[in-house]
Amino acid sequence: MAILTPPAPRTGDGAAPEAWRSDPSPAVGLWGWPAGATLALAMYRISEPLLGRDELTSWDMSGRSFGQVLATVRHVDAVLAPYYLLLHAWTSVFGDSALALRMPSAMAMAGAAACVALVGRRLFGHRAGLTGGLLFALIPGVSRFAHEARPYGLVMLAVTLSALLLLRALDRPGSPWRWSGYTLGLVAVGLFHLLALTALIGHLALVLLRARRERRAWWGFGCAVLACVGCMVPIVLLGRAQTTRQIWWITEPGGWELIDIWSQLFYTGLCAGTVMLLAMVACQQRRDAVVFCAVWAVVPVLVLWGISHGHISYFYFRYMLFVLPAIVILAGAGLAASARSRPAIASVLAALALITAFDQKTLREPLAHYGAGGPDFAAAARTIEKDYVPGDAIVYNRVQEEALSLGVSYYLPRDLKMRDVFLAESPVRRDDLAATECPQPARCLRGEKRIWLVVSGNVADPLFGLPPTQADALWAHYTPYRAERPSGLTVSLLVRTK
Structure with a gap:
């Protein structure tokens, strides 16, 4: 007896092409192992480094009342107001120890690792997603900013989560609930760091490739972006008026800074070179997925480099950490494709852990947030x-x-x-x-x-x-x-x- 199979859905009907489909209930191990590994590395000696200068500001603001925080951000740090309010609520419950101040960043990095695995799975398959998530956990820069009482970990979580929510929305472009979720993801990105909204350029590339002729997708994407921009207007206006006071010290970047930024993002040149080499291997994979990740990884850096040649420079590596997940997703796909067996993948991951061990140790020393000769x-x-x-x-x-x-x-x-x-x-x-x-x-x-x-x-x-x-x-x-x-x-x- 013949088994009847349903016809493949048509793109014009708003259904996702088969290559982009994903099992709605992925195995817990897919995201659980990367999240667990990232959290374990983040928690290891998390209290050892002394609070950095910016972290001390976070501590100071977290101890102020809700009204005092709002009054302060009218004069300075308006773009960090959501983070300060979140940290104020957190420390009122858990205290202001170094562990308590840094825990939101550590948990956010673990969440970002889970999202990296889930996005990688949707774009390149289960093995690529799991590999990318584990690669993310091993990057010294991830551990470094999991130990930072600043919003960078939350930004990385918001950016990777918004990418995942966009993929889900494109699966069902007619679902207002999915577009609403994506909108909230974008708003979270902007609330924690306005410059991270340049990741929208990658989202636009994905919509162009994924739903070029799907009107509902364009309506959903357009409404989400407009809603996000509308929510950001007050922060943008206040923040722009404060830029000359807050980031006057960032110098105008030259050509070398555009090259050196990558080793700064990873916190080690050897790790950066290894991961980026693996990412290049993924160029032979599915074109639309590669383009999405490549645009997300590279174009925001180029945009921020370009606009930093005006009267204010924004080109500072911490502000561009949100591109790391895109590079790692590509690297996970490249490693999964080139090392076809699990032992081979495990060997590469072990080698990366070995070559970054010294950097991981250095990042946990008492003056790691200051450098040699910093104030004790x-x-x-x-x-x-x-x-x-x-x-x-x-x-x-x-x-x-x-x-x-x-x-x-x-x-x-x-x-x-x-x-x-x-x-x-x-x-x-x-x-x-x-x-x-x-x-x-x-x-x-x-x-x-x-x-x-x-x-x-x-x-x-x-x-x-x-x-x-x-x-x-x-x-x-x-x-x-x-x-x-x-x-x-x-x-x-x-x-x-x-």
């Missing part, structure tokens, strides 16, 4: 705590390093209170990230018997770099008693003589 705020705090006497005050050289007060304060016990001698108005009171200091420092002294002084660098003169008026006020009444010099800092105890 924890050691400075221990120095003060060891010899602290009730009534002690403190002075920070904010001219050298605005993060000094945040860094030392974070690692000091919360019940150890010292008056900040030259602080006139705190950042919280100003609804800002920067403080203001006494215009006449001599009048701000209140006869404290002992003052701790923290300045940047290992210097012989403990008052080195202080504004002259502050240095004169201290020299007039105090003399250095002792000093310690942890990495990148000088911590001195001044005692009153007059």
Whole structure:
């Protein structure tokens, strides 16, 4: 008896071509292994690196009230407002330890690994998806930003999830629910990082290749993009007005920066070269899938490089981390195609783990978020705590390093209170990230018997770099008693003589 099979669906009917179809219920192992591996690597010594300068800002903002966060972002960091509000809610439940501050990033990276596997499966098949997800877990840059209390991990999750939701929507272009889900994915991308919306160029390429003649797909895609843009308008207007203050330090990129960006994204040139070589092998795979991933991976970098030759530069590698999943999806397809057996794939993954082991270790050292000679705020705090006497005050050289007060304060016990001698108005009171200091420092002294002084660098003169008026006020009444010099800092105890 003959077995009847239904005719293949026609593209004009809005059904997905057979090569793009996917089992609606993939095995848990497909996304579970990459997510688990990424989370395991992310959790390994996650609290070891000291909080970086930007992370200290995240900690500061997370401790402010909902209203204070909204008031602050009217002046600075408007583009990070959604992240700060999320972190405020998170820390109000789980506390502000380094582990708690970084856990959202670690979990987001694990979610991004799962999405990489699922997108890779839809584009290139089950084995390619699983391989890509495991490759993603091994990249040192993934672990590095899983250890960062900033929105980069959430951006990577939002970008890969939006790609997955677009593929699902294109399977059923007539489903408003699927397009609604895709719209929410795009909004999440923009909320966590506006520049990541350049990934839409890859989405446009996918719609062109996948549903060129399908009107419902174009209507759904167009409405999703318009809705996303509409939601982003307030953030764009506020953020644009703040760019000269926030990213003035990013230099205009040259030709070399366009090449070097790839090793920065992976955090190691050897890993970058290996993964990108595997991605090139995938060029022999399905053309439309390759074009989608290639456009997603390369074009946003070129666009940001191009627009960074105006009055503001946006070309900073952290802002382009969202292209990593596209490269890894291609690399997973390339490895699955070239190494046709599971032992061969496992051998390549093991070799990649081996060649990145040193980089993974380096990223977990105490000063990993600063580099050699960075400020050891924890050691400075221990120095003060060891010899602290009730009534002690403190002075920070904010001219050298605005993060000094945040860094030392974070690692000091919360019940150890010292008056900040030259602080006139705190950042919280100003609804800002920067403080203001006494215009006449001599009048701000209140006869404290002992003052701790923290300045940047290992210097012989403990008052080195202080504004002259502050240095004169201290020299007039105090003399250095002792000093310690942890990495990148000088911590001195001044005692009153007059």
